[in-house]
Amino acid sequence: MLSQSAFQTCVSTLPWQANMQARQQLHLIARLAVRSLYAELVLYPKPGLVSLRDQGSHSDMDAACFMRSLFALRHYFKAITIAGARGAGFEELRQLGIRAEQRMLLATGGVNTHRGAIFALGILCAAAACCLQQGQGMSPASLQLAIASHWGQALREHSAAQSSDDVLSHGQQVAHHYAVSGAREEAAAGFPSIFDVALPRMQKSLRKRSDIHLAQVDTFFALMAHISDTNLYHRGGTSGVDFARTAAQGFLNQGATENPVWLQQAEQYHQQFIQRKLSPGGAADLLAATCFVHDLCMNFPVAEKP
Secondary structure (H helix, E strand, O other): OOOHHHHHHHHHOOOOOOOHHHHHHHHHHHHHHHHHHHHHHHOOOOOOOOOOOOOOOOOOOOHHHHHHHHHHHHHHHHHHHHHHHOOOOHHHHHHHHHHHHHHHHHHHOOOOOOHHHHHHHHHHHHHHHHHHHOOOOOOHHHHHHHHHHHHHHHHHHHHHHHHOOOOOOHHHHHHHHHOOOOHHHHHHOOOHHHHHHHHHHHHHHHHHHOOHHHHHHHHHHHHHHHOOOHHHHHHHHHHHHHHHHHHHHHHHHOOHHHOOOHHHHHHHHHHHHHHHOOOOHHHHHHHHHHHHHHHHHHHOOOOOOO
């Protein structure tokens, strides 16, 4: 946990003027990260996933478990944002993430609610702080550039090292077995699923109807149709992944949430995923990250040139 005095000490060492506005901006980045995880939790329907309505395909977690995890992670997002503003190296960010995972597991009784999100959102928090330190607003391009320039090489090396590690998480084991990408590979590549697939889909939906809930549903299905979700491989193998992708693409092909019966279709998929015990947790993590990037761009816009 980062105390108020420790926070003030960290801010005082930042390379730009440590004034009230700077402190408020850092706090806001961290709050937006937590808010993005809450937005993912409350979104319904998300086939197979936990929401306020039900537990989805999970018998070991529910919405209350996710809320305990969110509460435990709030100081992590503040700490990693400050670290990013100081220009911290990847190893420092990684250690913050490891400690955050430990706090998450302690809060949830050993249940992995947010491991992928801890990694993705942590890197994005640090990148957002870098953009502020450089006097920039937030844009997809500036965030990607910050990730690539500060930690790109380290992320690629970390991803390669993890693939040869003897002690692997379920997601890493699946990624190795099926030769698919996981959270680390996604980050090393600059989060193409967020910036090239999910965020453009969210922005397109918002331009049409300005309804964030519907835009999030559309974005979630777009991610599920696109990514190689290690959670799905772990639970259902290749047949489970094929089923999920076919369902997601079918939902999109029929108009997504513009279809008058979209809710009934999505709820039917939800029940089918539960029956098959499928849970697209990777898509959920990337949805939260997409919500975070969208909120960053809205709250820290790039100044228009005169």
